[in-house]
Ligand SMILES: NC(=O)C1=CN([C@@H]2O[C@H](COP(=O)(O)OP(=O)(O)OC[C@H]3O[C@@H](n4cnc5c(N)ncnc54)[C@H](O)[C@@H]3O)[C@@H](O)[C@H]2O)C=CC1
């Protein structure tokens with residue numbers, strides 16, 4: 001017995017070390033549906049936690065935990081940067097989205113979300129779709145980004161993709177003195193919900209694309225659109241995307257793709273994409289900076305989806321969503337300018353801005369309670 005107690009106290013210690021900086025981490029286990037999920041709530045200084053739920057065939061529980069911890073922390077910064085009264089949270093479901101999904105699994109997940117009683121709101125992310133969350137929404141009200149006919153604000157990847165386009169325009173203005181995106185070449189990694197919309201828009205305006213995806217159907221679909229529009233698309237392998245001769249690299253798949261190995265290969269002038277946690281580690285922002293590659297902080301570029309789902313919780317308003325999404329353009333430009341002025345990386349410039357907002361608000365309410373709904377601070381600005 002003694003030995004068992006010692007072991008368990010050792011384990012608790014390790015877990016608490018690992019989740020240090022997070023308020024709450026919930027392990028969700030439902031053997032009958034096969035659901036194994038982790039929900040992480042990083043910081044509710046600004047309001048209840050908000051963040052999508054990812055489904056991915058993680059190689060280990062530790063990988064899943066690492067991912068959800070980092071993603072939820074990113075959401076705290078994303079909310080602060082977008083001036084949204086929500087905090088950082090995220091969910092991950094361990095499983096293959098192609099083979100392990102079922103309506104029952106998402107209903108079981110919905111029950112776990114409901115058990116948090118409003119401390120965590122969630123919806124789609126990589127590997128999950130609106131249909132999945134229509135199932136989850138049968139069990140809880142704390143779901144967003146579902147179709148309008150089910151009471152949601154619709155597909156959040158639409159404003160996310162719009163935000164990426166605004167980020168690209170700001171980058172183009174900063175680098176080339178002209179925000180026009182046509183005629184340039186873009187390397188896109190991932191043609192899913194966000195990447196496909198970005199690619200389609202760029203083709204429509206006459207840009208050249210170099211694309212990669214592990215999903216053959218997505219590649220065929222973009223080829224077809226290019227053929228219809230007489231656009232220029234080159235398909236490359238997963239590794240070749242890093243050596244693509246392009247103006248801007250647009251990562252729209254998984255995180256950690258900007259690392260020692262890949263940055264070395266990059267031939268682009270800037271990186272502007274939707275993928276969360278693009279930098280493998282924070283110091284990779286310096287590696288990019290030293291190489292003269294402009295990095296648009298991911299959590300600012302990809303905040304369009306968050307802007308929409310946060311708005312939805314107060315009654316969806318498309319004009320307000322578009323207005324706030326457009327602000328990504330100005331935010332990105334300001335971050336580039338601040339980084340140049342202070343001779344710091346763009347990531348540091350963005351982080352400083354977020355830390356200031358968090359500090360300013362910390363005294364107000366440092367632990368969200370459901371009885372105290374956050375107040376919408378953004379009134380009649382449309
Ligand atoms: N959907 C949204 O509104 C938001 C998405 N994001 C982030 O943007 C990224 C993309 O999200 P979604 O488009 O929603 O996901 P998705 O699951 O719809 O699309 C991801 C695409 O990447 C492809 N992919 C996966 N591994 C790959 C690899 N090794 N090489 C090339 N392609 C690969 C997949 O086949 C898929 O087509 C994720 O990192 C997500 O967290 C961030 C903010 C909001």
Ligand SMILES: O=C(O)CCC(=O)C(=O)O
Pocket residue numbers: 050051052053078123124125145156157160276302303304305306309
């Ligand atoms: O886009 C969403 O649906 C929610 C926000 C989110 O999870 C994200 O920005 O990563």
